[in-house]
Amino acid sequence: MGPLWEVLLLLLIVPVVEGGKQQLLQQQQQQQQLQQQLEQHLQQQLQQQLQQQQLRQPRKMKPKRIQLKYKTGWDKPFLHYEATSASCSGGWADYQLQDSSVEGWQEGLLLLPADLISLEFVFSNKEKEMWDNPPNPNRFNRMNYFFNFNELEEEKEKEKEKGKEKGKEKEKEKEKEKEKEKEKEKEKEGYDEYLLVVADGEVAGMSVHPNSSSSSSSSSSSSSSSRQLVYNTGRNLKDFLNAAGENDLPKPDFAILGVGTEVYTFPGVSAAEHSHFSLLLSPEEQKQHQGL
Known part of the structure; x- marks a missing residue:
């Protein structure tokens, strides 16, 4: 080339x-x-x-203090529980209850994280040879008690909104003032408090006022601004209402029935404007079961 x-x-x-x-x-x-x-x-x-x-996230999150009231023949039984929070799942733990001043009752106090989402639990005797399971499985198909704090708060918020929509202007103002007072009371305390009552798997056995043995409560009313009374039972609504009437139970803020599958609120406590409120009740059932 x-x-x-x-x-x-x-x-x-x-x-x-x-x-x-x-x-x-x-x-x-x-x-x-x-x-x-x-x-x-x-x-x-x-x-x-x-x-x-x-x-x-709520603007002000406080640790949750849960007062336990358990009606049983067992002496110093164990609460076997798992507390799940937004940050982590703490795994299963044991907490031993102590004798109450009211005969036939055991009691205890759990302090749980502010971002607590749910609590799953079951009771056993002191030797851990016998277990008190609810009659029906929970949403995870496990024979344990279960309730979700987020769902309880959501139901409470729904009731506030419905009460505001249907109430008169004066009643709305009263509700606002009450809410302000409640918030002030809560600000004084360092915890969001709950009262959880279980009676051998069934509420029917309870005939003693749950707050009667509470030394920290200034009032025996379940609608105290710093407390929420929650019933947890495997019974359906009709059986629960019958048992509540027969045993003269105090009116709760919430009733968790069907082992966590149904949540109800009640008039004068968390549902201000309704004679009987439940998203799961038909109008006929509301009339039938009015006045718990």
Whole structure:
């Protein structure tokens, strides 16, 4: 090949090489731009998620103090429980109840995280040879008691909204004032308090006022601003109402029936405007079971 051919070949190769470099450089620039856009998009998503999480979280979260009242013939039984919070699941733990000042009752006090979501539990005797299971399985198909704190709070908020919509203006103002007073009372205390009552798997055996042995309560009313009375039983609504009437039970804030499958609120406590409220009741059933 002569010098002329070599010159011609170089003239052909150089533009190709230069063009290839420019194309490669453009591709690299495009990749960098895409990477930057992706990083910006991910950062925006994270910021949005954090903002949404902050909006979902209550402004003031307090540890939850749960007072347990358990009617049983066992002496110093164990509560076997798992407390699940938004941050983690603490696993199963044991807590031994103590004698109450009221005969036939055992009691205890659990202090749980502020972001508590649910509590699943069951009782056993001191030797852990016998277990008090509810008559029906819970939503996880386990023979344990279960209730969800988020659902209880959601039901309470729904009732507040419905009461505001149906109430008169004066009644609305009264409710607002009551809520303000409750908030002030709660601010004085360092905990959100709950009273949980279980009577050998059934509420029917309870004939003693649950608050009568509470030394920390200034009032025997279950609707105290710092307490919520919760009944947890495997009975259905009709059986529960019959048992409540026969045993003259105090009116609760909530009744968790069907082992966590049904949640009810009651008039004058958490449902201000309703003679008897439940999303799960028909109007006929509401009339039939009015006045617990």
